[in-house]
Amino acid sequence: MTSWNDIKKNITAISSEELTVIDTLSYLQAARTKRGISQKEFAELIGMKQPQLAKIEKLESTPSLTTLNRYAHGLGLEVRMQLVPEPNMA
Numbered sequence: 001m002t003s004w005n006d007i008k009k010n011i012t013a014i015s016s017e018e019l020t021v022i023d024t025l026s027y028l029q030a031a032r033t034k035r036g037i038s039q040k041e042f043a044e045l046i047g048m049k050q051p052q053l054a055k056i057e058k059l060e061s062t063p064s065l066t067t068l069n070r071y072a073h074g075l076g077l078e079v080r081m082q083l084v085p086e087p088n089m090a
Contacts, residue, residue: 022059024068024079029057031075046074 011019032042039057043050048070055061056071063071068079 018062021062021068025056025059025063025071028068028071028075028077031077035075042074046070 014022037045039053040050043053046053052061056063056067065079065081072079
């Protein structure tokens, strides 16, 4: 069976930064559904409208870091950024 990580390696039309957002959002959405929380319930919990949450989860709207953290905080999580030297700049 082909995994998402295998498929990602062959994607060239989406930048690595966008893939990171997709991965993060996929993880958060999976955590929400695993806990049995509906979009409507979750949107209310984090102070968002359900249609707005649906657009984000369908990747029709790219969430900001603030919005990703708002989503994460609703699940008791936090999104963190890390700065590291680029391999060719070290």
